[in-house]
Amino acid sequence: xxxxxxxxxxxxxxxxxxxxxxxxxxxxxxxxxxxxxxxxxxxxxxxxxxxxxxxxxxxxxxxxxxxxxxxxxxxxxxxxxxxxxxxxxxxxxxxxxxxxxxxxxxxxxxxxxxxxxxxxxxxxxxxxxxxxxxxxxxxxxxxxxxxxxxxxxxxxxxxxxxxxxxxxxxxxxxxxxxxxxxxxxxxxxxxxxxxxxxxxxxxxxxxxxxxxxxxxxxxxxxxxxxxxxxxxxxxxxxxxxxxxxxxxxxxxxxxxxxxxxxxxxxxxxxxxxxxxxxxxxxxxxxxxxxxxxxxxxxxxxxxxxxxxxxxxxxxxxxxxxxxxxxxxxxxxxxxxxxxxxxxxxxxxxxxxxxxxxxxxxxxxxxxxxxxxxxxxxxxxxxxxxxxxxxxxxxxxxxxxxxxxx
Ligand SMILES: *Cc1c(COP(=O)(O)O)cnc(C)c1O
Numbered sequence: 001x002x003x004x005x006x007x008x009x010x011x012x013x014x015x016x017x018x019x020x021x022x023x024x025x026x027x028x029x030x031x032x033x034x035x036x037x038x039x040x041x042x043x044x045x046x047x048x049x050x051x052x053x054x055x056x057x058x059x060x061x062x063x064x065x066x067x068x069x070x071x072x073x074x075x076x077x078x079x080x081x082x083x084x085x086x087x088x089x090x091x092x093x094x095x096x097x098x099x100x101x102x103x104x105x106x107x108x109x110x111x112x113x114x115x116x117x118x119x120x121x122x123x124x125x126x127x128x129x130x131x132x133x134x135x136x137x138x139x140x141x142x143x144x145x146x147x148x149x150x151x152x153x154x155x156x157x158x159x160x161x162x163x164x165x166x167x168x169x170x171x172x173x174x175x176x177x178x179x180x181x182x183x184x185x186x187x188x189x190x191x192x193x194x195x196x197x198x199x200x201x202x203x204x205x206x207x208x209x210x211x212x213x214x215x216x217x218x219x220x221x222x223x224x225x226x227x228x229x230x231x232x233x234x235x236x237x238x239x240x241x242x243x244x245x246x247x248x249x250x251x252x253x254x255x256x257x258x259x260x261x262x263x264x265x266x267x268x269x270x271x272x273x274x275x276x277x278x279x280x281x282x283x284x285x286x287x288x289x290x291x292x293x294x295x296x297x298x299x300x301x302x303x304x305x306x307x308x309x310x311x312x313x314x315x316x317x318x319x320x321x322x323x324x325x326x327x328x329x330x331x332x333x334x335x336x337x338x339x340x341x342x343x344x345x346x347x348x349x350x351x352x353x354x355x356x357x358x359x360x361x362x363x364x365x366x367x368x369x370x371x372x373x374x375x376x377x378x379x380x381x382x383x384x385x386x387x388x389x390x391x392x393x394x395x396x397x398x399x400x401x402x403x404x405x
Pocket of ligand 1: 009010071074076101103151179182202203204213
């Protein structure tokens with residue numbers, strides 16, 4: 001059977017060049033980067049090369065601003081817990097949004113138990129936060145703001161540079177964190193242009209190994225570690241570094257950033273074709289998120305009268321991998337918190353399917369997918385007791401269909 005992978009927001013295959021390096025540093029050139037002998041020092045050098053690759057990719061000022069860790073979730077925990085706890089004397093207010101990844105949202109919610117006040121900002125029908133809304137909820141207690149650069153589910157691109165500029169103008173030394181895990185390699189990511197103090201990335205979303213991540217911490221930002229142990233990563237993240245995988249992350253990031261412009265051009269075109277075909281072939285389907293402020297490979301749909309989970313499984317039976325809701329929430333019966341925060345009614349949110357393209361996808365795969373989806377939706381609607389009976393066109397406020405505009 002044919003196999004098509006359209007779930008790159010969940011994870012990506014490791015780039016062959018990066019995987020080769022991982023293998024090399026796991027087998028032949030192994031060593032503990034903290035060891036003073038030749039084995040260790042060779043790994044140390046390669047690890048520091050990966051750090052330079054991160055510095056170059058995000059426009060950081062120095063290697064001292066980068067700490068590697070075990071992934072995006074840990075990086076987000078380090079950024080948020082570390083900044084909040086270190087600045088507790090200055091204030092106790094944290095601002096985030098309703099559409100963050102759970103590794104941000106749950107961490108902020110947990111901090112309420114440590115005595116912090118957490119404001120969770122709403123988003124508009126496109127999944128975007130409003131800069132004025134952020135400004136409005138800032139108090140003299142606000143110490144930290146965490147807002148993602150691009151959303152993993154609908155691909156909405158947040159106005160991070162504008163928020164960063166607003167904070168700079170305020171000049172209140174509020175720490176600004178952005179989760180750039182979905183945006184790096186797809187959008188320009190520069191810590192000075194975005195005006196952020198903390199920025200987090202993950203290896204496996206950019207063709208690097210799973211279980212690797214990095215946190216950027218602007219020099220001079222008050223922050224404390226969340227774990228204690230050895231002196232690795234300048235005491236920011238103790239524990240023997242996963243050097244082979246981190247070296248792979250550095251390589252994957254370098255490749256992603258170097259090829260970004262060409263990649264975006266190609267993938268945007270493919271994605272637009274996919275969206276056009278799905279919307280024109282299948283009735284009662286809506287595209288979620290903003291028409292232009294979105295990640296290049298992202299397409300999230302709500303298919304009316306259909307259960308997204310079942311649709312995903314039918315596609316899987318034909319060898320096509322997509323997601324219904326975000327990967328982290330699949331398996332739970334609740335519809336995606338992102339779609340609900342965008343004001344999409346629950347019954348529509350249940351019918352969501354997320355297609356995320358990657359660098360190895362082709363036009364031919366798009367056609368195969370559209371054929372399969374059209375046939376599956378037709379079949380499912382024939383079986384559905386509600387299809388056609390209690391139709392509520394226009395109920396989906398982020399609808400992209402002409403009749404609902
Ligand atoms: C995948 C993802 C994470 C979590 O990263 P892991 O490396 O899987 O822990 C966090 N934020 C966003 C936006 C993501 O897409």
